[in-house]
Amino acid sequence: MQPLPLDIFAEASPEALAAAFAGPPEEAARWIDAAARYGMPEAQLLYGQILLDGRGVRRDHVAARGWFRAAAEAGNLAARNMLGRCHEMGWGGRVDEAAALACYRQAAEAGHDWAQYNLAGMLWRGAGTPQDRKQALAWYRRAADQGHAKSLNILGRFLEEGWEAPADPVAAAALYRRAAEGGDFRGQFNLATLLATAGETEAALTWFRRASVGSPARFRNSMRERLAGRPEPEFRALAAEIAAAAA
Structure with a gap:
């Protein structure tokens, strides 16, 4: 199978890209892989998730962590949160609670609701940091204020x-x-x-x-x-x- 030409992403409309990404899992993975290599942070985040789940490709947690890192370094907050998840859960490398906490805090302070939820959870449990339930409550409130369903429940x-x-x-x-x-x-x-x-x-x-x-x-x-x-x-x-x- 021939690789997709990367310059197609400079010319394709958002509608055409959305249609390509929504195709069968194997074909969608090809498009998203190509878009990630082209340097689109949103595609890097999505391809990291595809590799994490093994959806249309062979599961590869090491590669997933790498794509999350690339997107995070480009400023994508959701990718910074997912890089934190990799550190916390040991996906694609060793567990590093301090690194997870740093990722969550950076994305949380920038307003990302899932990172606020994950940071609150680590503060509540005292994982990688001294337990601080008052700060946990404050971060759950901030995520809940954005309508984050799990934080609303907690x-x-x-x-x-x-x-x-x-x-x-x-x-x-x-x-x-x-x-x-x-x-x-x-x-x-x-x-x-x-x-x-x-x-x-x-x-x-x-x-x-x-x-x-x-x-x-x-x-x-x-x-x-x-x-x-x-x-x-x-x-x-x-x-x-x-x-x-x-x-």
Whole structure:
């Protein structure tokens, strides 16, 4: 197969590039690889993710880290965040929490919501840095202010439990709803739990079902166990549905 001519990217319209990138995985990977080599930071970020996932190409975490670094050095904040993930998770090299923290902080301070979320998580756990839960809360707030669904859910937990802030169950419920509507499965589960406690069974079932569809197996199993232990027959029936689907 002939390589794509790199100068095509200087002439192609954004619509043509989008169409090429949206093709079958193997063909899209060729286009994105070529665009990355041409020097497009957005394509370098995307190709790094493709290599990380093995989507249309052989999985290669070392090469993925290299493309994330190239895009990050070009100023792409999402790539700086993903380079942090590589350092934190050991994708394509050794685990380096200090390097991960530095990547997250740089992108977070520039306003990237996922980096703010990841930085908050490391501060909360004390990973690569002394534990600082007040700063973690501050970064979760900054990400939540941008509508970041996972941060909205975690901020809801802070306010429901009274962690590092006065408990505010009304505000927590509102945050869970925003997280749920934003597609976060934990937010959907937490909202459903509040609705169930309030006796709004049908609404709770809707959100429990959405959480079960969008969540990984480990979370679904935990959810099934909790629903099976509830007194309401509707929730026990849903637990049985989840178990049957898993089988």
